Amino acid sequence: NAGVTQTPKFRILKIGQSMTLQCTQDMNHNYMYWYRQDPGMGLKLIYYSVGAGITDKGEVPNGYNVSRSTTEDFPLRLELAAPSQTSVYFCASSYFNSGQQEQYFGPGTRLTVT
Amino acid sequence: GQQLNQSPQSMFIQEGEDVSMNCTSSSIFNTWLWYKQDPGEGPVLLIALYKAGELTSNGRLTAQFGITRKDSFLNISASIPSDVGIYFCAGLNYGGSQGNLIFGKGTKLSVKP
Numbered sequence: 060n061a062g063v064t065q066t067p068k069f070r071i072l073k074i075g076q077s078m079t080l081q082c083t084q085d086m087n088h089n090y091m092y093w094y095r096q097d098p099g100m101g102l103k104l105i106y107y108s109v110g111a112g113i114t115d116k117g118e119v120p121n122g123y124n125v126s127r128s129t130t131e132d133f134p135l136r137l138e139l140a141a142p143s144q145t146s147v148y149f150c151a152s153s154y155f156n157s158g159q160q161e162q163y164f165g166p167g168t169r170l171t172v173t
Numbered sequence: 174g175q176q177l178n179q180s181p182q183s184m185f186i187q188e189g190e191d192v193s194m195n196c197t198s199s200s201i202f203n204t205w206l207w208y209k210q211d212p213g214e215g216p217v218l219l220i221a222l223y224k225a226g227e228l229t230s231n232g233r234l235t236a237q238f239g240i241t242r243k244d245s246f247l248n249i250s251a252s253i254p255s256d257v258g259i260y261f262c263a264g265l266n267y268g269g270s271q272g273n274l275i276f277g278k279g280t281k282l283s284v285k286p
Contacts, residue, residue, distance in 0.1 A: 063215075099278070101277055102261070151215075162263075166213075167214070
């Protein structure tokens with residue numbers, strides 16, 4: 060199993076540009092998540108999905124959009140990039156069963172908006 | 174919203190020493206997870222705790238789920254240079270939140286050989 064994979068690893072965007080961060084998992088997990096991590100901080104939840112076709116907002120959803128058309132893929136879209144979105148983005152997945160949940164993370168995408 | 178207080182923020186220790194870090198919250202959690210993050214990498218799960226009072230080991234790592242369900246600690250025994258990294262605690266209250274983890278801000282561990 061490759062686990063959770065993310066592309067790209069690094070990206071520099073100009074203000075106002077848009078991009079999609081890709082995330083794929085091959086563990087047949089039902090739950091998927093997008094987090095952002097700012098320097099010296101923990102991870103903040105942006106969006107999550109409990110299954111294909113179902114998404115919901117996390118703690119910091121503004122400026123982002125997601126979709127979940129398949130179990131495996133959970134892309135994160137930035138429509139109008141702003142400097143405040145400079146961060147490291149992590150995708151995670153888990154199999155939520157009877158309250159036991161262990162989230163597995165991808166390697167991250169480092170995004171700079173200038 | 175729910176918050177986790179993780180301490181200490183950073184630690185500088187000598188190789189071979191034992192390490193202890195903890196997380197506390199004003200809220201009750203049903204699950205505690207401990208992760209380690211190496212520079213430029215995603216967090217890697219170390220230990221998962223599911224029951225109040227549970228004590229679980231993974232090699233030189235030991236973690237406990239506090240009896241009040243509001244805290245957890247992680248101990249590392251006989252530290253080695255590859256223990257360097259940032260350790261995060263994360264709590265889960267799945268009562269109504271669809272399984273969303275709340276993360277502490279991390280403990281940065283430095284080990285001097």
